[in-house]
Amino acid sequence: MLRSSSWLTWLVLLLGGCTAPSASVGSTTVTGSTESLPARPPELTLSQMAEILCQYQLLPEPVLSRLPEHYRPSELIRQEDLDFLRRHPSYQPETDLDRPGLQAALSRFVECSVEREVDYGNGQAAVSVRYTRPRWEDLSLRRQQITHPSSPTQRLIALNQWVLRHPETTTSDLTVLFERTPSGWRADFQLPEQEKLHPRQIRSCSDASRPVARSAGPGMSKPRLLSGSWPTYTREASEARVQGWLIAHCRITAKGETKDCCISKPLPHLEWAVLRQLSRLRFEPATYAGEPIDVEYVFNLRFSLPR
Known part of the structure; x- marks a missing residue:
């Protein structure tokens, strides 16, 4: 190098x-x-x-x-x-x-x-x-x-x-x-599998489309990231100098998988790539009374470029 x-x-x-x-x-x-x-x-x-x-x-x-x-x-x-x-x-x-x-x-x-x-x-x-x-x-x-x-x-x-x-x-x-x-x-880029989970038509969050799962509360442990990369800039978003917050809602299952993601606050050139990257994350699942459970998790992702 x-x-x-x-x-x-x-x-x-x-x-x-x-x-x-x-x-x-x-x-x-x-x-x-x-x-x-x-x-x-x-x-x-x-x-x-x-x-x-x-x-x-x-x-x-x-x-x-x-x-x-x-x-x-x-x-x-x-x-x-x-x-x-x-x-x-x-x-x-x-x-x-x-x-x-x-x-x-x-x-x-x-x-x-x-x-x-x-x-x-x-x-x-x-x-x-x-x-x-x-x-x-x-x-x-x-x-x-x-x-x-x-x-x-x-x-x-x-x-x-x-x-x-x-x-x-x-x-x-x-x-x-x-x-x-x-x-x-x-x-393994999981392209055909990810296309089935997250088609190119980005799913926006609504009351009907948000993940159905328990929200974090007292007596529950939070999910902990085990593997995968947090979403990063796409080259198109960098070149367009896109900045701001992107918010996604997902269900983290009792097996630690990220499912049913949708976007409640989008950013241009980033939504599809973010959904794909989130779906690859693997977590130690949340627990309640010592048992792993499904939870709704909100990913607040801030994208900023150097001045």
């Missing part, structure tokens, strides 16, 4: 016309040329797969066009999710930065570190990843030399210059779910 001192080295080498050295990206090696393809080990560990998905910005939502050609999606993502994306290509949240060659260049400035790997048994596992990137939502990144360069070298020089002038970064803690398939471990 490239840190600020390395970015300056890259800039000096490129401006001097020298060949850039190799740089480590995640668990693979990427050379200075954007055309070269790194070698890939025949078997990837859970941590390696999570790092690759993070490095090329396929988290928390997979956009297959961002994956370099030397990685086949079927080696990283389960077939059910890939089939769903082929049937519903519009579900991939592409942005104005999804241009030929640009995502591969942006990935050089992303840092991903595996924090934890958990095997739940029964063919289920999860990997926690810390994802750090420059603030791509800054409109100053939309420069001709970056979005429509005359050459890959011009783009990389412009990106290095932009990062040196804009060193601020944003960090997210992400959780990648995995499922053991006949072909081995694959990332």
